[in-house]
Amino acid sequence: MARIKIIEQVTRANDQIAAQNRQWLDEQKVVAVNLMASPGAGKTSVVMRTIEALRGRARIGAIEGDTASQVDAERVATTGVPVVQINTGGGCRLDANMVRPALEQLPLDEIDLLLIENVGNLVCPAGLALGEHVNVVIASIPEGDDKPYKYPGMFLVVDAVVINKIDLLPYLDFDVPAFRELVAGLNPKARIFEVSCKTGEGIGEWTEWLAGMCPRK
Amino acid sequence: MARIKIIEQVTRANDQIAAQNRQWLDEQKVVAVNLMASPGAGKTSVVMRTIEALRGRARIGAIEGDTASQVDAERVATTGVPVVQINTGGGCRLDANMVRPALEQLPLDEIDLLLIENVGNLVCPAGLALGEHVNVVIASIPEGDDKPYKYPGMFLVVDAVVINKIDLLPYLDFDVPAFRELVAGLNPKARIFEVSCKTGEGIGEWTEWLAGMCPRK
Numbered sequence: 107m108a109r110i111k112i113i114e115q116v117t118r119a120n121d122q123i124a125a126q127n128r129q130w131l132d133e134q135k136v137v138a139v140n141l142m143a144s145p146g147a148g149k150t151s152v153v154m155r156t157i158e159a160l161r162g163r164a165r166i167g168a169i170e171g172d173t174a175s176q177v178d179a180e181r182v183a184t185t186g187v188p189v190v191q192i193n194t195g196g197g198c199r200l201d202a203n204m205v206r207p208a209l210e211q212l213p214l215d216e217i218d219l220l221l222i223e224n225v226g227n228l229v230c231p232a233g234l235a236l237g238e239h240v241n242v243v244i245a246s247i248p249e250g251d252d253k254p255y256k257y258p259g260m261f262l263v264v265d266a267v268v269i270n271k272i273d274l275l276p277y278l279d280f281d282v283p284a285f286r287e288l289v290a291g292l293n294p295k296a297r298i299f300e301v302s303c304k305t306g307e308g309i310g311e312w313t314e315w316l317a318g319m320c321p322r323k
Numbered sequence: 324m325a326r327i328k329i330i331e332q333v334t335r336a337n338d339q340i341a342a343q344n345r346q347w348l349d350e351q352k353v354v355a356v357n358l359m360a361s362p363g364a365g366k367t368s369v370v371m372r373t374i375e376a377l378r379g380r381a382r383i384g385a386i387e388g389d390t391a392s393q394v395d396a397e398r399v400a401t402t403g404v405p406v407v408q409i410n411t412g413g414g415c416r417l418d419a420n421m422v423r424p425a426l427e428q429l430p431l432d433e434i435d436l437l438l439i440e441n442v443g444n445l446v447c448p449a450g451l452a453l454g455e456h457v458n459v460v461i462a463s464i465p466e467g468d469d470k471p472y473k474y475p476g477m478f479l480v481v482d483a484v485v486i487n488k489i490d491l492l493p494y495l496d497f498d499v500p501a502f503r504e505l506v507a508g509l510n511p512k513a514r515i516f517e518v519s520c521k522t523g524e525g526i527g528e529w530t531e532w533l534a535g536m537c538p539r540k
Binding site: 146227229317 | 359362363364389391392394397410413415442443444445446447450463464466468469470472473474475476488491494495526
């Protein structure tokens with residue numbers, strides 16, 4: 107079973123680097139959040155709204171992951187926060203070894219909260235440690251309320267679920283209580299936030315939760 | 324570079340099985356379509372609309388891929404077409420070896436058009452052959468018009484792009500001409516269809532294109 111053995115070695119190597127990243131972040135008193143979601147669920151919009159809401163309360167940095175392009179990093183950079191783009195070159199998720207050099211490029215001593223936007227994907231990023239303290243999946247209304255059925259591996263490992271694009275509820279069939287029940291069945295400890303990055307609704311509750319995790323330097 | 328060598332072997336083994344699947348489908352005069360998309364872009368809805376539109380013109384079969392659950396296969400089964408669910412057990416895409424036993428469970432001699440719904444993912448399924456004749460990506464309006472920038476690997480390998488959920492255009496900022504231009508820049512030969520599975524708009528043009536590829540048995 108040489109193939110499985112190699113996969114285990116890769117995962118173990120990743121975990122070791124993730125632990126080093128985590129230790130480095132801890133030393134710098136940076137709380138890191140791994141933001142995961144389908145393509146187009148609104149990860150970058152959540153990052154933008156979070157930066158705006160926490161301005162003056164927490165100093166934010168961002169790492170943007172994509173298979174290609176730097177459009178997200180360019181968007182985040184307009185807010186003035188330090189940001190690094192990682193292109194995976196076709197890879198379906200970030201890993202700890204990709205995050206390491208990104209950390210080296212960020213002024214960690216001037217950051218309280220590091221938002222790491224993973225590659226848009228509900229499968230591959232789940233459970234692969236980057237060094238983060240908090241794992242979050244963003245689910246959006248247009249994707250439908252059945253996603254926890256189909257991607258349980260993701261919903262099982264997160265600390266919070268952000269339901270984004272709730273401004274679209276009038277136009278779509280998305281049963282919020284049914285979705286909440288599905289998530290609670292898989293992962294009773296996961297916090298659930300309902301937000302709209304378009305209108306700003308619910309952003310306050312989400313960012314209060316994040317701010318509560320940041321130590322004061 | 325043992326790790327790279329093993330990845331090549333896996334891809335090569337997959338390609339061999341895919342070629343066998345393709346040959347088997349050709350012998351049975353079945354045209355197979357690999358439908359790829361983000362989670363929640365509407366793959367199953369496209370399958371449902373396609374079955375409905377081609378009823379009496381092409382005999383359809385379906386393979387539904389997901390990491391877990393059989394909700395999609397149950398939905399498709401309500402139409403009466405033969406359908407098989409593949410659960411990848413956490414795997415981020417179908418491969419040729421998973422499709423093989425699914426083909427064995429389908430009455431291929433009674434099928435003209437086989438719709439294979441891949442796992443919701445814009446990265447991993449791109450370019451991994453299953454034995455299909457046609458590759459299609461479904462992009463949905465709520466995901467945003469920047470997806471070809473971020474997932475070029477997918478948009479480069481497809482024969483057609485279906486833009487789904489166009490009924491939501493009044494509520495969202497999605498620049499259709501800009502999206503079409505991005506796709507054309509990456510892949511000038513790709514056909515582009517604009518559809519709404521909710522209203523049925525555009526489904527006729529899409530299904531005419533599919534029907535035109537089916538040989539008469």
